[in-house]
Amino acid sequence: MHTATKVAVLALALVAAGAATGQAQNNATMNVTATVFRPITVAADRQLVFGNVFPGQGAQGMALASPSAGHFSIAGEPSASVSMSWVVSPLSQGANTLPLSLSGTYNTIDNPAGSSLGAFASSTAATLSGGALGQLFVYVIGTVTPAANQVPGNYTGTVQLTVIYQ
Amino acid sequence: MRASLTILSLAFGAALPLAAQQTSVVGVRPLAFGGLFPGIPRAVLRTDPANSAQFDLKGHPNGSASLTFLLPAVMTGPAGATLPLVFGGNDGGFSASQSIASQVGFDPRTPYLATFASNRASVFLGGTANPSVSQRAGTYTGTVTLTVVFF
Numbered sequence: 001m002h003t004a005t006k007v008a009v010l011a012l013a014l015v016a017a018g019a020a021t022g023q024a025q026n027n028a029t030m031n032v033t034a035t036v037f038r039p040i041t042v043a044a045d046r047q048l049v050f051g052n053v054f055p056g057q058g059a060q061g062m063a064l065a066s067p068s069a070g071h072f073s074i075a076g077e078p079s080a081s082v083s084m085s086w087v088v089s090p091l092s093q094g095a096n097t098l099p100l101s102l103s104g105t106y107n108t109i110d111n112p113a114g115s116s117l118g119a120f121a122s123s124t125a126a127t128l129s130g131g132a133l134g135q136l137f138v139y140v141i142g143t144v145t146p147a148a149n150q151v152p153g154n155y156t157g158t159v160q161l162t163v164i165y166q
Numbered sequence: 167m168r169a170s171l172t173i174l175s176l177a178f179g180a181a182l183p184l185a186a187q188q189t190s191v192v193g194v195r196p197l198a199f200g201g202l203f204p205g206i207p208r209a210v211l212r213t214d215p216a217n218s219a220q221f222d223l224k225g226h227p228n229g230s231a232s233l234t235f236l237l238p239a240v241m242t243g244p245a246g247a248t249l250p251l252v253f254g255g256n257d258g259g260f261s262a263s264q265s266i267a268s269q270v271g272f273d274p275r276t277p278y279l280a281t282f283a284s285n286r287a288s289v290f291l292g293g294t295a296n297p298s299v300s301q302r303a304g305t306y307t308g309t310v311t312l313t314v315v316f317f
Contacts, residue, residue, distance in 0.1 A: 030193040033197070036302065165205075
């Protein structure tokens with residue numbers, strides 16, 4: 001067979017193979033992205049202390065600016081919306097309990113003159129401070145009302161604050 | 167010999183399958199979960215016009231194509247931290263009209279056979295990111311690959 005004829009036959013064979021396959025494969029890649037914000041930290045950095053209270057004297061408590069007021073510091077993603085929720089255990093000594101009523105404020109700066117927490121045991125929506133730091137400060141005060149026949153002793157309880165992103 | 171070479175060159179041009187000459191896959195929009203809070207999952211729907219991934223395909227009218235995703239199980243972030251990803255059975259979408267509002271859902275975890283109406287189509291992808299409560303803060307990235315075999 002002449003050389004030119006051989007080449008033409010080879011080329012025709014390739015045409016036939018391509019037509020039989022009839023496929024093409026392409027691919028593309030794409031990024032998946034996310035930015036994770038800072039986790040929330042909550043610190044109970046000052047206890048709520050009623051000190052000595054006396055039976056039958058009515059409600060006894062402290063002012064928001066008092067060093068006896070409870071204090072929480074919260075940090076997280078700046079300007080993020082959060083929800084604060086509370087669990088309050090009875091102020092008790094064994095089976096004896098001391099009537100307790102709580103209130104408080106929250107503020108993006110460390111100042112007790114902030115927004116009221118309202119009904120204390122319900123969830124409260126708030127916004128962390130902007131700028132470089134996402135902060136929130138919570139002040140907790142209250143009153144105790146010992147009955148005239150209140151059993152003497154040390155009464156203790158806990159106030160638990162949970163903060164989550166909304 | 168010179169004539170013979172000319173014949174060979176023309177023959178190879180014709181030998182390339184038509185599909186190979188006119189098909190393409192292009193990634194046009196990443197899958198973006200945006201800002202995530204630790205412990206709070208975030209799902210991006212394939213119908214989300216801003217955050218779902220989009221690939222544009224060029225094929226043949228009335229032709230078919232097999233779509234196969236290579237999906238990451240995690241995104242990687244600061245200091246090698248990983249953030250889990252989940253792709254569900256309805257997170258893939260094919261639109262023969264390239265409209266995000268007109269998709270046929272499919273499971274991106276398995277190959278899907280799509281049919282073109284015209285010579286262009288789009289593929290969309292959603293998913294869910296699951297940051298842990300202690301997820302390290304920072305930027306996370308991953309890669310999705312779409313392989314398309316045109317018939």
